[in-house]
């Protein structure tokens with residue numbers, strides 16, 4: 001997959017209708033009040049929107065929100081499977097579940113941020129949307145309803161995709177969080193319209209793509225998080241590219257157990273021990289430096305008020321579980337990133353959500369904040385950790401896509417990127 005894609009700056013959008021795929025999947029208050037609890041994703045979309053308006057485009061924005069069930073039959077079927085009271089699985093309840101996922105609150109917030117009225121469509125490609133899109137003037141913004149209200153969205157159904165594309169002249173994709181999905185609005189429409197990236201996707205391609213394709217060396221990859229099984233793809237791909245790989249987090253214990261260590265009640269995936277040994281061998285064969293923890297901070301239970309004990313790696317007593325990397329490991333890892341050219345970090349070093357076990361993650365974040373290296377953070381929890389610990393503005397790039405950034409680091413083809421025109 002080429003990471004070098006045309007952007008909004010490479011097309012003339014003056015007087016054109018631009019279908020702009022945003023990631024407006026914002027968290028909403030659980031009480032159905034329509035209050036947006038974090039508008040970060042809406043604010044992140046502003047530079048591309050403002051640029052398009054300045055260039056004289058009419059913007060037709062679209063996004064999904066949550067996981068609505070677009071068919072009543074399936075709503076009933078899934079509800080029944082989940083053991084819900086059949087009396088509550090009415091058509092009215094279904095309609096309310098959809099109404100709760102309207103993008104109308106996003107239109108309001110977007111309007112406030114831009115200081116202008118946003119025209120909200122009642123549907124995605126229905127009569128209302130079509131009429132409003134047809135009447136849309138340069139400098140105006142139309143927001144379509146939640147794309148997942150349509151069955152055709154996730155199926156990338158040609159009828160729906162064509163209807164969506166028919167409203168516009170150009171497609172701009174700026175929803176990095178959804179580029180790993182091959183849906184109508186994230187990839188399908190590019191079959192019918194010239195397709196380019198917005199500024200958000202461009203930045204992700206520049207930084208993550210740049211680090212994967214042509215990194216400033218040495219490239220150090222720090223991999224943590226909970227499970228080996230969820231990170232195999234990332235480890236595999238980065239073993240091919242990185243000069244040093246650092247392993248932390250819960251997955252380190254499967255490596256430790258595979259090497260004969262005692263890991264107590266630590267997170268452990270027996271089926272992945274052999275794989276762990278293979279990775280150690282592969283790294284050695286390739287001359288990639290692979291660093292594993294040399295000590296561990298344990299807890300006597302999985303909780304914020306656990307008693308703690310620091311031990312040498314592989315010597316965790318019964319009844320204790322590894323919750324963070326220890327101080328010697330911190331020193332080792334922080335030294336390893338000091339002279340890096342690029343650092344890619346995915347996965348916290350410990351259970352950072354509990355302050356007693358956040359020290360390892362925080363020390364690594366601090367070390368990254370002090371290097372001259374290009375520092376790239378991928379993964380939803382890793383981004384949250386860096387934010388929570390107060391180091392967000394010290395990193396070169398924090399990816400806006402959780403699942404998408406993982407698949408990117410796995411070297412997978414991203415449908416929402418590969419569908420864009422090559423530069």
Ligand code: ADP
Nearest residue numbers: 225226249250322323347350351379380381382
């Ligand atoms: P990301 O979303 O950045 O890809 P993951 O989802 O893989 O990261 O992992 C994040 C989670 O891993 C965090 O919630 C953290 O608490 C957990 N974690 C880290 N270290 C451990 C550990 N030693 N034991 C259990 N869970 C851990």
Ligand code: MG
Nearest residue numbers: 379380381382
């Ligand atoms: Mg996660």
